[in-house]
Amino acid sequence: MNTAVAAARAGLDTDATSIQVVGVEVVAEGVVAVTLADPTGRRLPPWTPGSHIDVILPNGLVRQYSLCGDRWDAYTYRIAVLRETAGSGGSEWIHTQLAEGQILGFGGPRNHFHLVPAERYLFIAGGIGITPLLPMIQQADRLKIPWKLLYGGRWRRSMAFADELTDARGHVDLVPENEFGRPDIADWVGDIEKGTRVYCCGPAGLLDAAERASANWLPHTLHTERFVNGAGRRADDRPFVVHLQRSGLDLPVAPGTSILDAMAQAGVGVLSSCRQGTCGTCEVAVLAGRPDHRDSMLSETDRDAGDCILVCVSRAHTSTLTLDA
């Protein structure tokens, strides 16, 4: 029997910017799966297949990981992390230091790799690029849409979740490179029928190959997500000051407090609703400084423009943020 957890959880109206490690498990050579939950046991913000979250490590590094769990479980997220010895230390830290009970900062979930409707899906994964595709495959199963998966990796034991996939309904081609060499994507895909969508995630070489192959496909067939690793962006989960231009106030915002709360305490009310960064109600214009966006709502254009901020969850990269309030 399906059981809904009772209502009226404590802290219904508090903000969501931290997340707790509730499970760490080695799932393949060099890959750990991490299960995360809200530290106070609340439901986590909803997500769709292809979404990722920002994970902010205690050393200040920010890493993005695709959600690869089950969205019908509202209380936990699952991510999978490949150990990259040549990286800037994020995955290394997770593999060596991360432990159950730890609390990390987080932002999102955000989705730049949406699953669009299709009559047939072709999924192509290289190594850890399997992660965003797992929920997509689950979804295709749920909708009874035919799919097949080409999953390449260095060798069999490094390929995470391979056994989970063999139970799925579609057709899975596991292609460890040491046994079969590199797959020929154009060949595997064959003729693209109308209504087919190809989703590809993995290392740059694989994505380049998919893009070359897609030259002969109908427009909008190929969807890719590039992992940008080792960018080394640092979070600024430290105190900062919001300067409110119109009210002429300078408000310190401590870690653990939201800009929204700091403003409310100073008597400058901003209308809000979800307090999870998912609805867009608490948007305020940014006049100076650089926002550290933690929401799920703003588009890439909005984020890059840096001229607005959702104050219920987002913070600042600069020591001062000037807001139109």
Place this chain on the structure above:
Amino acid sequence: MTTPVLTPPVVDDDPYAEEHLIDRLPVQQRVREAGPVVYLSALDVYATGRYDVIREVLADWQHFHVGAGVGLANFHVEKPWRPPALPTEADPPVHDAPRRVLTEVLSTRVLRRLRSEWLAEAEQSVDQVLARGGVIDAMNELAAPFPLKVFPDAVGLPPERRRDLLAYGDLVFNAFGPQNALFEKSATRLTQLSAWVTTLCRRENLAPGGFGASIWEAADRGEITLEQAPLVVRSLVSAGIDTTVHGIAAILHAFATHPEQWQLLRKDPGLARRAFDEAVRWASPLQIVFHTTGDDPVEFLGTTIGPHQKMMLLIGAGNRDPRRWDAPNNFDLGRDPSGHVGFGMGLHQCVGQHVARLEAEVLLTALADRVEHLELAGTPERGYNNSLQTWNTLPVRLVPA
């Protein structure tokens, strides 16, 4: 071992009875105070009027679905009178793509570009009304015409028959209630208007550059299917007009009956956004929404709710729940109305809420600038609608600044 299952208290009121559609407070209160979840014997459904329970049901899309209809009709056993609404009556995964497209089409970045145009339009509307002088019917001379101008224009709908759009929405929201004599009487008109709206939603009937055309462009990019596109456009027409019109009527009524609050807004027009949300909390234009359990029973607050059971959410009751709001019956600009459930909450929260806020904000800004005082100039007359809290007439005296 089994835990004892509580039987929810029975409430025998019918919230759709005529007297309750005119004054909803007594039923709201009885349902809310009888228990966190009650059984409505007159309709054979569960119901809740508690703020925290409403929020929980709205948040728990995994267990409480909308695919069986957001009205009283249960699509598990009844055939819907029209193709179910998209994304309003779709659960994940089908919900995802249409919702995402609508979110982008109605994003705040798009709306920021519209603000100056809409403000000019609002100023013109207010000036016209003031030029007529004296007492106006704020429902039919302000609350209805302004949204009926700017929103359908932005969607890309033709300028003709705007009043019919309002009539269509009224019938749609009525049809979310019981299929009673009232419904039967209007069924023919609903079928006609429905066929007309379906035609309007076709690509060739939507002006380029509008929200409607943007939805079709998303379909061209494969983000939704070509079959979904007209249904997504339809959701703008059915859900984006009446709700806003009655939301604006609610705030005009609120200010006309609370002159001291009007003075607060005049002093600080920056309060316009908060004022509108406070009015949406206070009056809850959308009063009733249903969610439905899925194929499995749900353990909920000590009660087992069987599969495919309807749960009525009394939005208006939750927005006046004293457990959540101090002096809930007061319309008060000093309060922070954030978190009200007048636009819903969670996955299916009103995707057009920022559009509604913008429409109300520009109109209030124009009014605050030009109107010194407003007051009721007669007894306003409520409209009958199963799901919406509406006014037929709202006689108001405007005193120019």
